[in-house]
Amino acid sequence: MDDDSFVPVHRKCDAADERIVELRDFFIKEFHKNPEFFVKVPGRVNIIGEHVDYSNYGVCPMAISQNILLAVASSDDDIIYMKNIQSKYGKFKCIINNIKIEPPAAGSYPLWHNYFLCGVKGILDYLPKIGDHAHKGFFVAVSGNIPAAAGLSSSSALVCSAALATAYLYKMPLNKELLATLSASSERFIGTQGGGMDQAIAFLAKKGYAQFIEFAPIRATPIRLPSDAVFVIANSLAEANKAATSDFNQRVVECRIATKLLAKLTDRPWQEVEKLGQLQSEVLDVELDEFEQLIKKHLTKDIYTKQELIDIFRISEIEFDEKMLTPNTKNAKEFKLRQRALHVVQESLRVERFREIADAIDEDNEDDAVEQISELLSKSHNSLKTLYECSHPNLDQLINISKEFGVSARLTGAGWGGCIVALCDSITTCDRYISTLKEFYYDKIKHSKNSDLDEIVFATEPQNGAEIFIAD
Ligand code: ADP
Ligand code: NG1
Numbered sequence: 443m444d445d446d447s448f449v450p451v452h453r454k455c456d457a458a459d460e461r462i463v464e465l466r467d468f469f470i471k472e473f474h475k476n477p478e479f480f481v482k483v484p485g486r487v488n489i490i491g492e493h494v495d496y497s498n499y500g501v502c503p504m505a506i507s508q509n510i511l512l513a514v515a516s517s518d519d520d521i522i523y524m525k526n527i528q529s530k531y532g533k534f535k536c537i538i539n540n541i542k543i544e545p546p547a548a549g550s551y552p553l554w555h556n557y558f559l560c561g562v563k564g565i566l567d568y569l570p571k572i573g574d575h576a577h578k579g580f581f582v583a584v585s586g587n588i589p590a591a592a593g594l595s596s597s598s599a600l601v602c603s604a605a606l607a608t609a610y611l612y613k614m615p616l617n618k619e620l621l622a623t624l625s626a627s628s629e630r631f632i633g634t635q636g637g638g639m640d641q642a643i644a645f646l647a648k649k650g651y652a653q654f655i656e657f658a659p660i661r662a663t664p665i666r667l668p669s670d671a672v673f674v675i676a677n678s679l680a681e682a683n684k685a686a687t688s689d690f691n692q693r694v695v696e697c698r699i700a701t702k703l704l705a706k707l708t709d710r711p712w713q714e715v716e717k718l719g720q721l722q723s724e725v726l727d728v729e730l731d732e733f734e735q736l737i738k739k740h741l742t743k744d745i746y747t748k749q750e751l752i753d754i755f756r757i758s759e760i761e762f763d764e765k766m767l768t769p770n771t772k773n774a775k776e777f778k779l780r781q782r783a784l785h786v787v788q789e790s791l792r793v794e795r796f797r798e799i800a801d802a803i804d805e806d807n808e809d810d811a812v813e814q815i816s817e818l819l820s821k822s823h824n825s826l827k828t829l830y831e832c833s834h835p836n837l838d839q840l841i842n843i844s845k846e847f848g849v850s851a852r853l854t855g856a857g858w859g860g861c862i863v864a865l866c867d868s869i870t871t872c873d874r875y876i877s878t879l880k881e882f883y884y885d886k887i888k889h890s891k892n893s894d895l896d897e898i899v900f901a902t903e904p905q906n907g908a909e910i911f912i913a914d
């Protein structure tokens with residue numbers, strides 16, 4: 443394996459990085475000692491391939507410049523001491539060998555330190571496999587500038603930073619794919635059953651490139667983007683805390699039930715198969731467009747009730763709850779299987795098309811590529827709005843303003859609020875577009891007068907993945 447397979451450990455930290463300097467001062471003030479190292483993990487924006495990762499289909503994200511930074515030092519006892527530079531995230535400490543992550547009660551959301559503990563636990567659960575049982579504690583101070591609950595993956599950057607810090611403290615090899623896989627599994631301790639896109643790009647991102655990420659096993663292939671094109675992120679300012687509602691898991695569950703029902707209706711064993719991608723390629727062995735036709739043929743109803751499904755599968759309600767549902771979707775009584783499955787398959791066809799366009803880019807056809815990608819973005823948003831029902835009126839408003847201006851955009855991340863990502867053909871268009879959004883969206887809605895609009899709507903370029911810096 444070449445060096446690129448491992449998280450880089452830099453012998454010096456960037457003395458010009460104001461956030462590192464600020465975090466070091468905070469760490470020393472709070473813990474009365476120097477940090478030993480810093481961890482930096484970026485947020486991400488997904489260009490296309492939304493809500494398909496947990497069905498085992500590939501996605502196309504890139505890392506953004508906003509990130510989670512940690513300052514870390516080992517302790518002499520077995521306690522994790524956690525402090526956050528933002529006072530709204532209160533301090534917390536616990537014994538490292540006694541980590542408990544309770545999923546939040548319905549309607550409330552998990553406290554921030556639980557995301558951190560997910561990452562720590564993911565590594566601690568793995569360490570015995572490489573023969574390390576000694577779990578000493580550590581001090582950690584956190585500084586983040588990824589807008590939270592905005593679809594830019596602040597939660598996963600936090601989980602991945604904790605996993606990376608723990609892995610480094612325990613001298614584990616810092617293999618990117620392994621850390622991404624462990625972080626993806628461990629974020630599920632929080633309650634949401636995500637697919638792994640966010641943790642994969644957090645580790646595998648490359649400056650200058652979006653990545654095509656595939657799953658089981660996680661792997662990444664760089665994607666070339668049109669050279670003059672600029673991606674813009676605009677935050678709708680409607681917050682969507684994914685672990686606070688059952689919306690996200692309801693979609694995961696609907697995809698799982700759609701998979702099993704389609705397997706049953708095509709006379710395949712349905713008990714083992716969990717993901718649409720698995721059913722398509724491993725069980726049915728058909729291409730995506732043929733799979734789309736099978737969904738249309740067999741999943742004919744707009745709504746399937748729980749009782750109807752119990753009757754079709756010939757199982758008890760207890761078995762249905764156990765096999766199909768998650769703790770926070772236990773009360774679900776209706777499922778939209780056709781719509782969700784169609785979105786997943788059609789979105790994956792758009793990902794395939796996006797990759798073909800990107801592969802064919804040369805200096806003579808860049809404008810065509812921007813136009814073709816723009817069309818895919820618009821179609822993706824329509825599908826997320828109508829078939830997947832995970833948009834939000836604020837997002838739709840931003841999309842409409844963009845459309846009137848002549849720029850295509852889509853919601854990015856899980857949705858139900860958060861950000862859009864838009865594609866501009868040049869920096870000139872980008873500047874005019876951002877001014878238009880400020881005039882027709884941000885000036886018209888109530889947002890905190892103290893908030894800096896340049897942090898809410900901004901152009902973004904693909905950044906590197908996770909890094910470690912040894913403190914000077
Ligand atoms: P997203 O991943 O789209 O930003 P989530 O709802 O998945 O949204 O996660 C948001 C949660 O992540 C926040 O409520 C908070 O608990 C945690 N989080 C994000 N940024 C920070 C931070 N800088 N410090 C502590 N916790 C954070
Ligand atoms: P965000 O935007 O971070 O909530 C979630 C999932 C992803 C993916 C997207 C939708 C987690 C940690 N992240 O992202 O895996 O399913 O939604 O494409 O669950």
Ligand code: MG
Binds near residue numbers: 595596597598684
């Ligand atoms: Mg998240």
